[in-house]
Structure formats: C-alpha cells, structure tokens
Amino acid sequence: MNRRRQSGFTLIELGLVMGMSIMVASFLIGMFQAHVQMLNLALKNTFLAQDAPSIGLLLTRTIGNAEDYRIYADGPTARSDGLRALSGSAVRLWMRQPNSTSNVTSRQAVVSYETINSHPGIYFFLANSAGTFSTTPNWELAGGWLTSATFSVSLPTTPASQYQLFVTNPSMSGVLIVILNGSNSDWYAFSAEKK
C-alpha cells in the first residue's frame, strides 16, 4: 500500500487532472477564437473609426474654401469642365484668390475619386493660373478601405436603401453631400461645404 502511494497518482487522480486540463484548454481555445473574432471586428471597423472621419475632415476643409462648386460624373470630365451632373465621383471647385496686382481671381481645383496608376483613391488637382490642370495630382489619398466616394446635391436614386437619409430631407437640394463607401458595405455621409 505504502509502495503504491509512492509510485504515483491513482487513475482517478490522473483522470481528474487530465479532465481539468482539457476543460481549461477548451476554455483557452474558445477565448482564442473570441480574440480572433474581436480582432476581425476591429479591423472591419477601421474605415469608419479612422479613415472616414479623417477624409471627411480633409474634404470639408478643402471644399469649404470654395466659393462655388459643380459636380461631374468622373475626374477627367471635371478637369475638362464637361457635362455637369447632380451626383458623381468628382467635384470642381472655384476658389477666390488674390493675385500679385491685388485683383481677386478665381482658382479652380478638382477633388475626385478615381484610379490613377492602378491606385484607386481620392485625388486633388489644382489648376494653374491659366486654368489648366496637370495630369499629376497635387495630393492623393490612395489605398486604404475606401472603395468609392460620391458627391451629390440631390436625391441619389441608387441604391435607394443606402441613401435613406435623403428621403427624409427633401428640402436639402443644394447641399453638397459626400458619401464615402468602405470595403465592408459600410458608408459614412457628411456635408462638405462652407458653414
């Protein structure tokens, strides 16, 4: 009996310890899965938590400096001052700027969501004093989670469910709304104009 006690634990004791170990290990696995789930959740929210507010602030400041604006279907159309639209992915801005002879002139710029050199993103083009745009943007916000940006002054028709906020505001015509779409069907809307 004494010899048996010295040689190790009984089968019941071993089974108990092993059972406890399995239980704790299964808890750990569950917790690890929860960790992974939380990380994915945080990652998916990155666009709305970080990217969208920063882009919104930048666009509001940029567009807020403009005296006037027009919307175009895309960047190239905006830079060539082509057909104007009520909703599109580019906006052309007219900004007042004093020149060397103290006369106030109009300087134009284009903010657009487009793909340049295989990099989709938001691009800013500033025209020279002659009103000509360069093919190279002045700055860009390429990459990230942003998949599209829509500038609109009236009720967008598609997708209706996404732009439900406009339905309740039929009197908002003339207000420049920017909608930023993320890669996880998420979106964020704001008013980008002088307040």
Place this chain on the structure above:
Amino acid sequence: MGRWIILTGTDKCSRSARESGYSLIELTITLCLLMAIALFGLKTMIAGSIMQNWAIAQSMTDAYAGIETSIAQREVFVNIATDTTRAVYPNFISTTVTIGKTPFKTVTATLVRTYHSYTLDADTGALSYLLESYVVFADGKRTYCKVSKVYRTQ
C-alpha cells in the same frame, strides 16, 4: 556534475515526484495562468471595441448634425414657415433617419426638428427664425444628442 543534474536515477524522492504526475498539475496551473491572461486580454479588447463603436457613433451623429446645419442654412427663407419637416416650438417633428452603415448594421438616429419664430424687429421690421435640429442616438443604455442651431433673418 551533481550540480547540473537535478533528477537522477538514484534520487528516489525526485524520481517519485517526476513520475507521479506532477507535470499534469504544473500543466493545469500553466493553463489556468494562460486563461487568466487571456481573460484580461479579452476584457481589454471588448473595452476597445466598445470605445471604437462609440467613436463611430459620435462621428456619424456629428456628421449628420453638420448636414442639418447645411440644410438649415440653405433653406429658402420664405419656405421656413411652411416647411412640413419643422414645427414651431414647443411643437416639433420627429423622424427616424439613417445616419450611416457599419459592416454589421445600419445606424439610425431620431431627428427632431423645431424652430423659433421671432416677431418682427421694431426698428428694421425684419423677421427671423432660429432653426433647431436634434440628432438623438441611443446606444444601449446611453442616449446622445447632437444639436444644430441656425439663426436666419431677413
């Protein structure tokens, strides 16, 4: 040599300890410690996630209050009194609006619109309004309210 060998074949006590399942107890203790650390980490991550959701909601409601400010500034002055989306204070019009969408759900808020109408100014005869919009967002037990006020005069 004996200094470096902890468990030898001749050490009966150590041998007994080694072979009697102590390693299982040590393993259990280790797993328990790991679980405690993991629990702490999970709790921290949940707190971070709640903060992230809160920040998103604040950002969306701020943006919508900005839209309301723009709308109030743009509204045709003569139409303010007849605008069916507003009512003279203390009356108000309340609607549910979609202020954004997260990867998991559509975010809605309650929009409350009202306005104050001031009598004509004695000197100038100008009519003026104070347009107010309240964006009310409920997040679990907490309710947040963002206010937009625009003063319009003739």
